[in-house]
Amino acid sequence: MSADAAEEQRLTDAVVARIADAPDPRIRETLQALVRHMHAFVREVRPSEAEWATAIDFLTRTGQMCDDRRQEFILLSDTLGVSMLVDQINHGRDGAGTETTVLGPFYVANPPLCANGDDIARGLAGEPLFVEGQVRGQDGAPLANAIVDVWQSDDQGRYDLQFDDPDMFFLRGRFRTDSEGRYAFWSIMPRSYPIPSDGPVGALLGAAGRHPYRPAHVHFRIEGAGCDPLVTHVFVSGDEYLGSDVVFGVKDSLIADFERRARTTPLAGTSIERPHRYLRYDFVLARARGEAATG
Ligand code: BEZ
Ligand code: FE
Numbered sequence: 001m002s003a004d005a006a007e008e009q010r011l012t013d014a015v016v017a018r019i020a021d022a023p024d025p026r027i028r029e030t031l032q033a034l035v036r037h038m039h040a041f042v043r044e045v046r047p048s049e050a051e052w053a054t055a056i057d058f059l060t061r062t063g064q065m066c067d068d069r070r071q072e073f074i075l076l077s078d079t080l081g082v083s084m085l086v087d088q089i090n091h092g093r094d095g096a097g098t099e100t101t102v103l104g105p106f107y108v109a110n111p112p113l114c115a116n117g118d119d120i121a122r123g124l125a126g127e128p129l130f131v132e133g134q135v136r137g138q139d140g141a142p143l144a145n146a147i148v149d150v151w152q153s154d155d156q157g158r159y160d161l162q163f164d165d166p167d168m169f170f171l172r173g174r175f176r177t178d179s180e181g182r183y184a185f186w187s188i189m190p191r192s193y194p195i196p197s198d199g200p201v202g203a204l205l206g207a208a209g210r211h212p213y214r215p216a217h218v219h220f221r222i223e224g225a226g227c228d229p230l231v232t233h234v235f236v237s238g239d240e241y242l243g244s245d246v247v248f249g250v251k252d253s254l255i256a257d258f259e260r261r262a263r264t265t266p267l268a269g270t271s272i273e274r275p276h277r278y279l280r281y282d283f284v285l286a287r288a289r290g291e292a293a294t295g
Contacts, residue, residue: 012039058200065199069161071105075201078102078247079210091228096138097286101233101249104219105196106151106159111172117266119186120173126155126188128276130264135181135222138287142181146224146285149174150185152217157193177224182267189258189277190216192241205246212246215239220283227285234281256281 001009015035022028047055065072077083083102091100114120121128135146151172153159160168171190175183194212197205205212217233235242235255242250258277265271267280 008039008043012036015039058204061200070196070199072199072201074105075195075199076204078104078195079201079205081248084248087231091231091286093286096284097228098230098232098283099251099253100231101251101254102247103221103231104247106161107149107219107221108151108161108172111149111151111174114173114175114185116175116178116182116184116268117186118173118175120150120171121186121188122170124154124170124188128274129187129189129258129279130184130261130266130272130276131187131218131279131281132182132184132267133279133281133283134267135177135183135224135283135285137224137227137285142177142179143224143227143285144177144179144181146177146181146183146222146227147174148177148183149221149223150187151219152187152190153193155188155191157191157216162196178268180268184266184268187218190218190236192216192239195246210246211241211244213241214245214247215241215250217249218279222283222285224285226288228288230283230285232283234279 012035016032019028019031019035022031062072062076074083077086087100087102093099131150135143135148137143149172151159154171160170160172171187173185175185177183192213192215195214196202197212202212216236216239219233220230221232222230233249233254235250237255237257242255256279258279260275261278262275263271263273264276264278
């Protein structure tokens with residue numbers, strides 16, 4: 001090893017050793033790993049001082065872009081695939097339960113509770129969509145009284161939160177499953193859309209030769225007694241961005257056919273004669289960690 005390489009390694013070892021007495025073992029382990037990986041990154045990339053200043057400026061602008069409505073650091077994590085990696089580590093199902101994806105920045109807790117069959121488009125223009133399905137536990141039993149939170153973009157790929165008007169509210173709702181674990185609602189077809197790309201993360205995507213689009217999807221967050229809350233999306237099959245989602249959120253099991261239909265007979269009711277798209281999607285909630293199996 002050259003003297004210069006040895007000095008580089010001595011620096012890394014000195015910083016790692018300086019953290020060795022951190023009182024909290026988790027903080028110690030995390031910080032030491034951070035230092036080792038960051039130093040390895042810098043030794044591999046060997047940035048010029050100007051390049052390092054550019055990196056610091058990028059992170060500074062990323063922080064300055066954040067406020068109550070915009071979280072540029074989460075977008076950075078999303079677009080580098082880190083959010084999905086953290087999701088996979090925490091919610092890997094190994095086949096038990098519906099697969100998960102990121103929550104995203106457009107979730108709003110506690111939207112109004114709707115009755116099954118209500119229309120969350122509330123008069124918004126678009127191609128009508130009827131969505132229904134059943135929520136079950138890992139043991140296969142239907143979950144009554146599960147809370148099914150849904151939100152999605154409009155037919156232009158916009159969420160209500162993206163309008164400057166705080167009174168703007170559309171395409172969200174909360175449903176309670178019936179005694180058979182069923183939920184149902186009317187909506188309109190969502191559309192693929194670009195994530196907010198007018199900030200540093202958008203510039204980074206451009207520099208990497210990447211587009212900013214997510215394939216069309218409907219978001220779900222489902223809570224049932226004794227189960228892990230499920231955060232996921234259902235993606236529209238055939239969307240041009242399924243293979244290149246900017247946040248790496250697509251999993252094959254979450255791609256569904258939004259059928260074209262002239263008439264539908266909901267699981268729980270009488271026929272509805274009206275041309276529309278139809279999605280049936282059933283969810284399986286994994287048992288909460290620490291809950292004993294009963295079946
Ligand atoms: C979303 O699907 O709403 C979303 C997720 C991650 C980043 C931006 C948007
Ligand atoms: Fe979304």
